[in-house]
Amino acid sequence: MLEQVAVQLLNGLVNGMILALVASGLTLIFGIMDVVNFAHGELYMLGAYVGTTTLAVTGSFWLALVGAAVAIFWLGVAVQIVALRPLLGRDPLTTILATFGVSLVLQNYALWQYGPVARRIPEPVAGHFRLFYLDYPWYRVIVAALAAAVLAALWLFLAHATWGVWIRAVTQDRVMAAAMGIPVPRVHTVVFGLGAAMAGASGCLSGPLVGVDQTLGLGIILRAFIVVVVGGMGNLLGSVLAAVFISLLEALASLWVSPAQAVIVSFVLLIVTLLARPTGLFVPTPK
Amino acid sequence: MTRGRLARGYWTGFGLALAALAVAPLVLPEFWRRFATEILIWGLLAMSSDLLLGYTGIVSFGHSAFFGVGMYGTAMALLRLHPPSLALATAAGLAGAALVAAVVAYFSTRLRDIYFAITTLVFSQIFYVVIFTWTEVTGGENGLAFRLPPLALFGWTHRFTPTTLHWFVLGVVTLSYLVLRRVTQSPFGMVLQSIRENEPRTLAIGYDVKRYKVVAVMLSGLFAGLAGVLYAVQNRFAAPNFVFFDVSANVVIFNVLGGVGTLVGPVLGAAVFFLLREILSRYFTEYYLIPVGLIFTLTVIFLPQGLLGVLRRTLNQ
Numbered sequence: 001m002l003e004q005v006a007v008q009l010l011n012g013l014v015n016g017m018i019l020a021l022v023a024s025g026l027t028l029i030f031g032i033m034d035v036v037n038f039a040h041g042e043l044y045m046l047g048a049y050v051g052t053t054t055l056a057v058t059g060s061f062w063l064a065l066v067g068a069a070v071a072i073f074w075l076g077v078a079v080q081i082v083a084l085r086p087l088l089g090r091d092p093l094t095t096i097l098a099t100f101g102v103s104l105v106l107q108n109y110a111l112w113q114y115g116p117v118a119r120r121i122p123e124p125v126a127g128h129f130r131l132f133y134l135d136y137p138w139y140r141v142i143v144a145a146l147a148a149a150v151l152a153a154l155w156l157f158l159a160h161a162t163w164g165v166w167i168r169a170v171t172q173d174r175v176m177a178a179a180m181g182i183p184v185p186r187v188h189t190v191v192f193g194l195g196a197a198m199a200g201a202s203g204c205l206s207g208p209l210v211g212v213d214q215t216l217g218l219g220i221i222l223r224a225f226i227v228v229v230v231g232g233m234g235n236l237l238g239s240v241l242a243a244v245f246i247s248l249l250e251a252l253a254s255l256w257v258s259p260a261q262a263v264i265v266s267f268v269l270l271i272v273t274l275l276a277r278p279t280g281l282f283v284p285t286p287k
Numbered sequence: 288m289t290r291g292r293l294a295r296g297y298w299t300g301f302g303l304a305l306a307a308l309a310v311a312p313l314v315l316p317e318f319w320r321r322f323a324t325e326i327l328i329w330g331l332l333a334m335s336s337d338l339l340l341g342y343t344g345i346v347s348f349g350h351s352a353f354f355g356v357g358m359y360g361t362a363m364a365l366l367r368l369h370p371p372s373l374a375l376a377t378a379a380g381l382a383g384a385a386l387v388a389a390v391v392a393y394f395s396t397r398l399r400d401i402y403f404a405i406t407t408l409v410f411s412q413i414f415y416v417v418i419f420t421w422t423e424v425t426g427g428e429n430g431l432a433f434r435l436p437p438l439a440l441f442g443w444t445h446r447f448t449p450t451t452l453h454w455f456v457l458g459v460v461t462l463s464y465l466v467l468r469r470v471t472q473s474p475f476g477m478v479l480q481s482i483r484e485n486e487p488r489t490l491a492i493g494y495d496v497k498r499y500k501v502v503a504v505m506l507s508g509l510f511a512g513l514a515g516v517l518y519a520v521q522n523r524f525a526a527p528n529f530v531f532f533d534v535s536a537n538v539v540i541f542n543v544l545g546g547v548g549t550l551v552g553p554v555l556g557a558a559v560f561f562l563l564r565e566i567l568s569r570y571f572t573e574y575y576l577i578p579v580g581l582i583f584t585l586t587v588i589f590l591p592q593g594l595l596g597v598l599r600r601t602l603n604q
Contacts, residue, residue, distance in 0.1 A: 036401050086588050093346055096404055097543055098587045100536070104580030112574040218532060222412055225405045233402065260420060267413045274397050274406065 003132035012251030014140045016244035017147035021202035023227040023239045025195030031234030032171045032191045034092045038099040040199055041221025042106035047072045047200025048212040052119050061124030068204035069197045076196025080189045110214040118211030143205050226266050230273045232280020241282045293601050312453040324453045327460045328517045330554030333541035335510035341548030342471050343503050344483030349407030350538045352414040353508040355530030357384040357515025362431040362525035371436040377516050384512020392504035396497055415530045430526035456517055479503055540583055546593025549602045
């Protein structure tokens with residue numbers, strides 16, 4: 001029993017890190033421009049598909065991972081410029097609707113382009129190690145480590161790079177930042193691209209763990225939304241913590257119930273959060 | 288234009304539309320008659336959502352929950368009651384939808400606009416998971432199919448034919464429309480619109496914004512449930528894919544295409560959506576949602592008032 005719990009904790013951690021990558025992109029985009037990106041799950045799903053295509057062409061998973069991140073970065077930039085820039089200054093409601101429209105297009109584009117049959121990305125690292133009663137694939141551990149590395153890099157970027165400082169400035173006060181000469185529209189576009197790239201990379205990373213099909217987006221976006229609310233909207237660290245926390249809970253719950261029902265655990269957590277602390281579990285109580 | 292002339296124009300249009308819809312099943316071929324009936328039902332669902340999206344300024348991505356519970360409530364009541372009674376089944380569907388709406392309203396209105404959308408979406412998925420996995424009660428993946436009993440009202444019974452069913456649906460939808468219209472023009476509706484325009488100010492004036500939102504969501508859920516009841520009655524089944532996100536998403540599309548804040552706009556939006564689907568799926572087969580998604584996004588950006596936006600003043604006078 002204890003061993004099962006340990007295995008599930010490791011599984012939860014791996015899933016949590018993938019989810020954290022997606023959710024932190026979502027919360028970054030929300031924090032800087034008050035946009036709830038409904039198409040975020042679709043960017044994740046397309047990242048996985050770009051991964052399969054690049055893998056088929058180049059044969060290298062790591063190239064595919066970079067390819068997915070770069071391609072989805074530019075897709076994100078294009079979406080921001082075409083669909084969101086004209087909406088600047090309008091009701092935030094319209095941005096939800098616009099990104100929802102984009103998600104419809106992207107999801108059905110994937111269905112059209114790649115067909116309804118799920119694709120599989122083989123694990124790039126084949127090794128296993130002995131974990132109690134089963135052979136645990138090294139690849140899962142590597143995924144968690146890579147995701148953590150990306151998040152750490154993001155944190156360093158926000159803390160020290162010029163663009164990172166600009167991003168934080170725009171998050172704090174858009175008008176003041178513009179007055180100081182920061183190119184706010186370009187910062188918006190780049191942030192959207194960055195968030196998209198993180199979703200794309202995350203999709204490609206999780207490709208070997210789950211089948212790749214066009215419904216991947218809706219599943220992840222729902223969980224990412226829950227994470228973002230539980231962690232506190234626009235709160236980067238809160239999102240990462242909430243992602244890991246929720247995934248651990250779901251992993252433990254699936255010891256007793258089916259995975260489909262384990263999702264209910266995170267729903268319940270969301271409801272508790274809404275009741276007890278609507279601003280997020282992992283932030284100090286606002287005065 | 289004077290108020291009187293606006294009113295006369297409005298009621299003339301209302302009468303003409305009603306007459307056209309009433310004659311429709313007599314002149315249309317079978318496919319298009321069914322099409323018209325379904326659009327009325329989807330239109331009612333869209334109208335219920337418009338109360339939130341267009342009048343209160345909050346977007347619900349969870350209307351499939353109310354619709355689905357209305358559907359399942361009716362189906363379950365018809366399968367369990369002996370003898371089956373349409374009136375009791377309708378009451379069961381509405382009661383279920385009202386209960387679900389009360390729960391969703393209580394939680395989702397605790398947060399502001401953007402979070403509201405997310406919470407409603409999550410709740411609709413909870414109900415989807417429950418309905419999909421609770422096979423003994425809901426039939427799981429297969430759903431529930433039933434035989435439609437005759438309509439019995441005050442000792443008078445009638446067995447539905449497709450045409451009379453269309454009239455029945457038309458009557459229910461028209462009544463609902465008039466009720467919803469009255470609600471939006473009441474002092475209550477005015478407060479909702481003031482929440483849409485400026486929530487902090489409405490709060491500052493002294494209105495209990497949260498309570499108004501809770502009532503709005505419950506009312507909206509009740510009418511969405513009614514649409515679910517009608518859909519179950521028309522198709523004689525309840526299926527889990529009508530509780531899924533797709534339905535909620537379509538409701539939002541109907542609203543935006545037709546024009547929010549007009550009540551009839553969403554009905555037109557539903558008609559346009561299904562017509563687009565009929566036409567576009569000839570060229571794009573099952574990928575018709577690609578052009579629909581493009582049209583939708585362009586509407587949000589360039590025509591935020593929707594198709595009937597220009598008539599908004601006339602329709603709300």
